[in-house]
Amino acid sequence: MKNIVSFIKNNIRQYAMALALVVIMIFFQILTGGILFKPLNITNLILQNSYVLILGIGMLLVILTGNVDLSVGSVAAFIGAISAIFMVQMKMPVLPAVILCLVLGALVGAWQGFWIAYVRIPAFIVTLAGMLVFRGLTMVLLQGQTISPYPESFQAIANGFFLSDTFVVSGINMIAIIIGIILSLIYIFIEYKKIQNMKKYNFEILPMPLTVGKIAVIVIAINLLIFSLAAYKGIPVVLILIVALIAIYTFITQKTIAGRHVYALGGNEKAAKLSGIKTKRVMFWVYVNMGMLAALAGLVVAGRLNAATPKAGTNFELDAIAACFIGGASASGGIGTVIGAIIGALVMGVLNNGMSIMGVGVDWQQAIKGLVLLAAVAFDVYTKSKANAD
Numbered sequence: 001m002k003n004i005v006s007f008i009k010n011n012i013r014q015y016a017m018a019l020a021l022v023v024i025m026i027f028f029q030i031l032t033g034g035i036l037f038k039p040l041n042i043t044n045l046i047l048q049n050s051y052v053l054i055l056g057i058g059m060l061l062v063i064l065t066g067n068v069d070l071s072v073g074s075v076a077a078f079i080g081a082i083s084a085i086f087m088v089q090m091k092m093p094v095l096p097a098v099i100l101c102l103v104l105g106a107l108v109g110a111w112q113g114f115w116i117a118y119v120r121i122p123a124f125i126v127t128l129a130g131m132l133v134f135r136g137l138t139m140v141l142l143q144g145q146t147i148s149p150y151p152e153s154f155q156a157i158a159n160g161f162f163l164s165d166t167f168v169v170s171g172i173n174m175i176a177i178i179i180g181i182i183l184s185l186i187y188i189f190i191e192y193k194k195i196q197n198m199k200k201y202n203f204e205i206l207p208m209p210l211t212v213g214k215i216a217v218i219v220i221a222i223n224l225l226i227f228s229l230a231a232y233k234g235i236p237v238v239l240i241l242i243v244a245l246i247a248i249y250t251f252i253t254q255k256t257i258a259g260r261h262v263y264a265l266g267g268n269e270k271a272a273k274l275s276g277i278k279t280k281r282v283m284f285w286v287y288v289n290m291g292m293l294a295a296l297a298g299l300v301v302a303g304r305l306n307a308a309t310p311k312a313g314t315n316f317e318l319d320a321i322a323a324c325f326i327g328g329a330s331a332s333g334g335i336g337t338v339i340g341a342i343i344g345a346l347v348m349g350v351l352n353n354g355m356s357i358m359g360v361g362v363d364w365q366q367a368i369k370g371l372v373l374l375a376a377v378a379f380d381v382y383t384k385s386k387a388n389a390d
Contacts, residue, residue: 016379017327017343024347028354035357036350039232042225047304049349050158050238051076051297055320056327056341057249058293061286063324064253064266066333067123069290071112071130073316076298077309078134079105083299084147084308087154094154102295108134109291110284117283131317139310148307158303160237172227173234180226184219191215238300245293250338262286266333322369323348326376347372 029036055072062069079101086097108130115126149155167174191211198205205211229235253259261282264272273279297316302308327344329336348369355365 017340017347017376021343021347021350024350024354028350028357032354032357036354037228039228041353041357042228043232043236045349045353046229046236046239046242047159048353049345050242050304051301051316052319052323052345052348053242053342054245054293054297054300055316056323056345057245057338058290059317059320060324060327060329060336060338060341061249061253061262062123062290063321063329063331064262064333064336065283065286066266066269067116068127068317068321069112069130069287069294070124070127070317071134072290072294072297072320073313073318074131074134074138075105075108075291075294075313076301076316077138077311077313078108078141079295079298080302080308080312081138081141081147081310083154083302084150085141087150088147088308094151098154098157098299101299102292105295105298106288106292109288109294112291113284113287116287117280138312142308142310144310146307146309148305150303150306155303155306156237157241158238158300159306161233162235162237162240164233171231173230176226176230176234179235180223180230183226184222187218187222188215241300246338246342253338258282258285263334266335268334319345319348322373326373328376331377331381344376 025036035041055076059069059072082104083097083101086092086100087094092100112126112130115121116123163175164173195205195211206214226235229239253262261272261277264275264277265279265282269279298313301312305312323345324336324341325331325344326347327336327340327342329340329344351369351372352365355368360368
């Protein structure tokens with residue numbers, strides 16, 4: 001019982017929002033008359049919110065340092081405009097153009113990271129300036145016009161499906177089903193190794209029934225999602241990209257020295273510096289990473305729209321920041337997880353999708369999302385003050 005209470009207290013932010021996501025999904029499933037969980041809508045939910053999921057991962061690292069990046073929407077639009085010039089106007093092959101765009105995104109991040117980390121200008125000011133600069137440059141490059149269409153191979157990054165016409169039985173994409181089973185086995189193996197390591201070092205572990213229940217719930221959720229996707233066209237290519245990013249950044253934040261340095265910087269910068277961490281370098285690379293992921297989000301959005309537009313990326317930074325805070329990241333830095341940011345992004349996505357299906361106006365959608373964000377941060381402040389009191 002003591003282990004269960006300790007587990008709940010240590011993971012209350014993340015698990016509370018995971019539970020909230022389930023409740024919100026069931027709520028909208030009932031109100032929309034079953035439309036929310038239809039295979040087509042589940043697929044659209046992933047495709048429409050792919051940019052928030054990508055930006056949320058990068059923004060989490062920025063928030064872990066105790067800062068924010070207000071420029072990501074403008075950077076995404078800027079890179080989208082450059083990609084259109086490369087691929088549509090200059091007829092550059094897709095792969096070199098994509099790589100060059102990602103490098104340019106990293107250079108934008110390096111530019112901002114230099115001012116923040118080494119010149120010590122507040123991140124809020126630097127990224128606010130970046131938001132204005134790159135939005136202006138986007139308009140200059142596009143001259144107020146939309147550039148399209150992109151090559152089909154580039155559009156597939158955002159709109160394509162993995163082996164959608166291969167091994168289809170009774171309208172179900174069996175490749176997706178097989179992938180779902182493989183992912184389930186991988187997850188079970190990772191959890192098993194985690195428990196074995198905790199036992200090896202005499203750490204407290206949850207009672208076996210609770211552990212089995214947790215694994216079973218996640219495995220069922222994975223396979224329900226995959227089956228829903230398989231009933232439409234299969235697994236979207238962009239979902240494979242997002243899952244890869246989640247795996248990579250979860251490993252970086254939880255298993256590497258670089259990840260620990262980011263948490264240490266956000267927890268207490270002076271203490272981190274005194275312990276030998278090169279805090280300026282850590283801060284610099286966090287913004288380089290954010291620039292690259294903003295570029296990737298810009299490419300995904302351009303591919304989905306099949307066009308580069310001057311208004312692309314509007315309010316993307318607010319969606320990414322909200323996703324991180326709703327997912328349990330602390331406004332003061334040092335606390336948060338990649339999975340939490342993904343859950344936060346899904347909460348935002350389901351709210352948007354569910355309210356749109358119900359015909360709720362954009363004005364009310366904005367108000368409701370604002371209240372959800374406020375409630376999430378208030379919950380974060382409350383749980384932190386409660387922990388300090390204990």
